[in-house]
Amino acid sequence: MPWSPVGPLVFAWWNTSLSPPVSKRKSTAEDLEFVVEQIQQMRDETAFDVLGLGEVCSSDLSAILTALGDSQFGLFDASSRDTRPMFDTAVIYDKTRLSIVNQQSIVDGYGRQKLKTGEVVRFRLIETGDQFTLAFSHWPSRRTASQMEPVRAQLGMALRSSLARLHEGESNSFIILMGDYNDDPFSPSLADHLLATRDRALASRDNRLLYNPFWKWIGESHHDSEDFLSTGFCGTHFYPNGNTTRWFTYDQIIFSSSFLQGGAMVLDEQRCRILAPPLLRNKVMTRSEIFDHLPVLATVEIRSEL
Numbered sequence: 001m002p003w004s005p006v007g008p009l010v011f012a013w014w015n016t017s018l019s020p021p022v023s024k025r026k027s028t029a030e031d032l033e034f035v036v037e038q039i040q041q042m043r044d045e046t047a048f049d050v051l052g053l054g055e056v057c058s059s060d061l062s063a064i065l066t067a068l069g070d071s072q073f074g075l076f077d078a079s080s081r082d083t084r085p086m087f088d089t090a091v092i093y094d095k096t097r098l099s100i101v102n103q104q105s106i107v108d109g110y111g112r113q114k115l116k117t118g119e120v121v122r123f124r125l126i127e128t129g130d131q132f133t134l135a136f137s138h139w140p141s142r143r144t145a146s147q148m149e150p151v152r153a154q155l156g157m158a159l160r161s162s163l164a165r166l167h168e169g170e171s172n173s174f175i176i177l178m179g180d181y182n183d184d185p186f187s188p189s190l191a192d193h194l195l196a197t198r199d200r201a202l203a204s205r206d207n208r209l210l211y212n213p214f215w216k217w218i219g220e221s222h223h224d225s226e227d228f229l230s231t232g233f234c235g236t237h238f239y240p241n242g243n244t245t246r247w248f249t250y251d252q253i254i255f256s257s258s259f260l261q262g263g264a265m266v267l268d269e270q271r272c273r274i275l276a277p278p279l280l281r282n283k284v285m286t287r288s289e290i291f292d293h294l295p296v297l298a299t300v301e302i303r304s305e306l
Contacts, residue, residue, distance in 0.1 A: 003303035006127050008268065009097070010046055012275070013251055014039075014295035015054035015138065015180040015237075019079075021086040022144065025290050032060060034291075036067040038280055043068065046275075046297055049094045050123075052178045054138040054293075061090050072096045076103060078119040078136075089119055089138050089179070098123045101131060108158040110151045115140075117158045118179065120166065128304050130174070130264045135163060137179035139189075152183060156193030174265050175256035176300075177210070180237075180293065184249050185215045196254045200269075204260035211260060213272045214252040214296065221274070233276050236294045238284045253298040264303055271299035 016035050018027045042048060053061070057079050065075060074095040080087045087105075101122040108115045118137035125131070139155050159177070167173040177196075183189045190196045190212065197203050198215035222232040235247030242248075251274075259267040275295040283289040 002306040003262075003264075004306050006302040006304050008271070009050070009125075009265075009300045009302050010048045010271075011050045011052075011176065011178065011253055011298045011300070012042060012046060012048040012295055013052040013054070013136070013178040013180075013253060014042075015251060015293040016060070017055050017290045017292055018060045019057040019088060020055045021088045021138075022141070027290055031290055032063055034279075034283070035060070036064055038277065038295075039064055040067060041277060042275065042295060048297070049097055050134065051092045052134075052136045053090050053092070054180050055088050056090055057088065061092075065092070068092075074098075074100075076100065076119075076121055078105070087116055087119075089136055091119075091121060091134065091136060093123070097126055099126060100124075106135075106159065106162045108154065108162075110154045113151065115151065115155055115158065117155055117162065118177075120162070125302060128264065128302060130302075132174035132176060132265060133163070133166065135159065135175065135177045135179075137177070137181060139179070139181045139183065141182050152187070152189040153193050155181075156189035160194050172207075172258045172261070172263065173256055174258045175210075176259075176298075177254040178252070178296075178298075180251050182250050184218060185212050185252060186218070190252075190254075194254075196252075200260060203257050205257075207257045210254050210256055211267070212252060212254045213267070213269050213298065214249055214254075216272075217274050217296075218249045221276070231276070231278070231281070233274065233281060233294065236274055236296060238292055240285075240287055251293055251296045253296055255298075259300065264305075266301045266303065268299040268301050271297070273297055 106117040196210040196212040203209040203211035235249040236251035
């Protein structure tokens with residue numbers, strides 16, 4: 001089937017560290033101002049259409065939207081301090097290109113524990129009428145639930161089964177997952193239970209698999225060059241007390257098989273990466289700062305039938 005290019009659709013995710021559900025050092029007005037400046041810079045440099053945010057509250061989001069000062073942005077605020085567990089995520093999106101069809105929260109349980117598995121938003125592309133599902137998550141930290149805790153496996157399985165139920169009967173479902181999973185791409189919760197593979201060719205042939213391009217970003221960003229110490233990174237999350245590494249690739253954007261099959265929406269993998277602006281990287285690597293995550297970016301090419 002012949003296709004005509006419509007243009008890119010750019011997705012970004014950032015755990016801002018502003019308002020975590022589990023208390024750590026309280027953010028200041030200066031921290032919020034810094035986050036606003038970084039998002040403005042991100043918008044200028046990437047022209048994102050969808051920005052998922054973690055560790056935010058409604059007042060943070062109001063300040064961010066006010067600073068962006070652009071009426072074309074809409075907000076889906078999934079943050080809440082009135083529930084247990086608390087929710088701390090949101091999505092800012094371009095209303096001139098996207099409209100929300102529906103949304104729902106995925107809350108599961110493991111024994112007596114409630115799990116905030118994710119938020120799901122169904123978007124419609126205004127240019128083409130095509131739809132896709134965005135599921136964004138902020139899973140518990142390793143300090144709350146260690147890597148081998150059964151709850152982490154449950155999160156992966158619950159997210160997968162919830163999305164499967166939502167798209168039951170659809171042969172080609174366009175699904176994008178993004179978030180801070182507090183697990184690396186190779187962790188069992190993502191690789192074995194969510195079935196987010198590194199094998200693009202296999203994922204393109206099997207709709208049961210998801211494709212995770214951020215397997216590429218679990219290593220060093222630079223070769224052994226002179227500027228490595230001042231600009232390098234090898235993940236999205238920096239934890240200075242790590243035993244064998246201080247870097248972890250916890251922030252990822254993951255795609256369903258349909259994005260690999262040459263249809264109305266196609267993953268542009270060359271434009272998937274970690275964003276490491278110098279000021280943010282320096283703060284992430286400074287113990288006295290609250291910031292500990294870098295943003296991630298992914299791009300999808302939108303096409304229409306000729």
